[in-house]
Amino acid sequence: MKKNHLYEKLFARDFCLPSVEAWVRGESTNPKGWTELKQPFLPYIITERFDDTIRFNYDLQGVDWVCNLLSKLAHEDKSFLKKIEKTVLEKLKFIRPIYEQGRIITLPELKRFLKELEDGYPWFEAMWWFFQMDEDKVKDLDLKELEKVRSLTDKLCNSSDTVIRKSLIKMYPKLEELSSLLTTQEIFSGKLPLKSELLKRDMGYFFGNNKLLISKSRPEIEKIFEIKFKINKFDSAVLQGNIAQKGIARGLVRRVMGHKQIGEFKKGEILVSSMTIPDFLPAMKRAAAIVTNEGGVLCHAAILARELQIPCVTGTRFATHILRDGDYIEVDANNGTIKFLSKKA
Structure with missing residues (x-):
């Protein structure tokens, strides 16, 4: 069948x-x-x-x-x-x-x-x-x-x-x-x-x-x-999602895909992940902003971002596919958009 x-x-x-x-x-x-x-x-x-x-x-x-x-x-x-x-x-x-x-x-x-x-x-x-x-x-x-x-x-x-x-x-x-x-x-x-x-x-x-x-x-x-x-097609020039916590931040991307990257995360970096989990908290506390593929305004990333008072955009769908470690980006969580300032060579 x-x-x-x-x-x-x-x-x-x-x-x-x-x-x-x-x-x-x-x-x-x-x-x-x-x-x-x-x-x-x-x-x-x-x-x-x-x-x-x-x-x-x-x-x-x-x-x-x-x-x-x-x-x-x-x-x-x-x-x-x-x-x-x-x-x-x-x-x-x-x-x-x-x-x-x-x-x-x-x-x-x-x-x-x-x-x-x-x-x-x-x-x-x-x-x-x-x-x-x-x-x-x-x-x-x-x-x-x-x-x-x-x-x-x-x-x-x-x-x-x-x-x-x-x-x-x-x-x-x-x-x-x-x-x-x-x-x-x-x-x-x-x-x-x-x-x-x-x-x-x-x-x-x-x-x-x-x-x-x-x-x-x-x-x-x-x-x-x-x-x-199923292969999802996406426009790498456009990245937007849900406004989970307002604010604007600029910084270098650090993709946190799993437990391995938690210890590598540096203060002031932008945390990019499919979806955060409680184990990611040490990295989240050091982040200038958070961007996720999944989730809405009540997901783990959104709730923690409001507690930590850092900009957060959730539900972008393709952030981890488009953004790479070392990319310099701006997270505009007032409008739910992310834009490249410079890509890592």
Whole structure:
């Protein structure tokens, strides 16, 4: 049934490999738990590690199938939303106290944490989609109680990743940051790969259909899965987005695509990222301004920029594609625009 379906990057984050596996396997569970119908569009998600961040590429027909089915079930069965609320709360019982505290956990705890996280994702996904669907799909639905439950997961993804990442470094100190590239199976079995293998993964990988593929190009992945990645076209001369915190700043660009660049960030530079996460705070405090691909006026970058009183433009879509380290730019957050003053040679 699946022939050259179109996959689009919906977001990008610097997540460790076990976090990626839990997310992708969880959302790809078939059937998903909240329905007996099987997802006809698989692989549903193909992630790509590139430029020190993870691109989450979704099958667009798969997304439509999920959203249409959720809307249909919620309108036909008045108890459906309550079922999601109740199940999400149950799935959060073990993991939420851990990621809210941000504490380092033991190996037995980590094994359970990863399993509970993966088991919860089909339900988390269902809940999250209700707040991202077109208005016509949620018309006449009362989402107030579901919104309260959804707010409990605001920190779930980023904070869970931090817990996993820090716990792995504590368990495998010799591997240091490379421990974030271990698979769940390797963590569970204790059979660790050679450092050379982890370095290859660090250079880039694809994960989809429960397969980890390294040293592969996009065309090769398209051939393996019989898919196509959507290529977004953009005008490199125009860069604008949402006004998250007003102000004007000039400075050199420093792209913070993941944890690696946090320590390299210098005071007065312009922080450019797909989307900021709490772990980026040390760099954000040193930034003259913040520019992101994703997000609106209530995203993490926007909220922190207002607290720090620094100019911020979010939702530019292509900032990390256009701007390069060392470019000298002006961030005009009064008008939501970014312009080059001089490009790095």
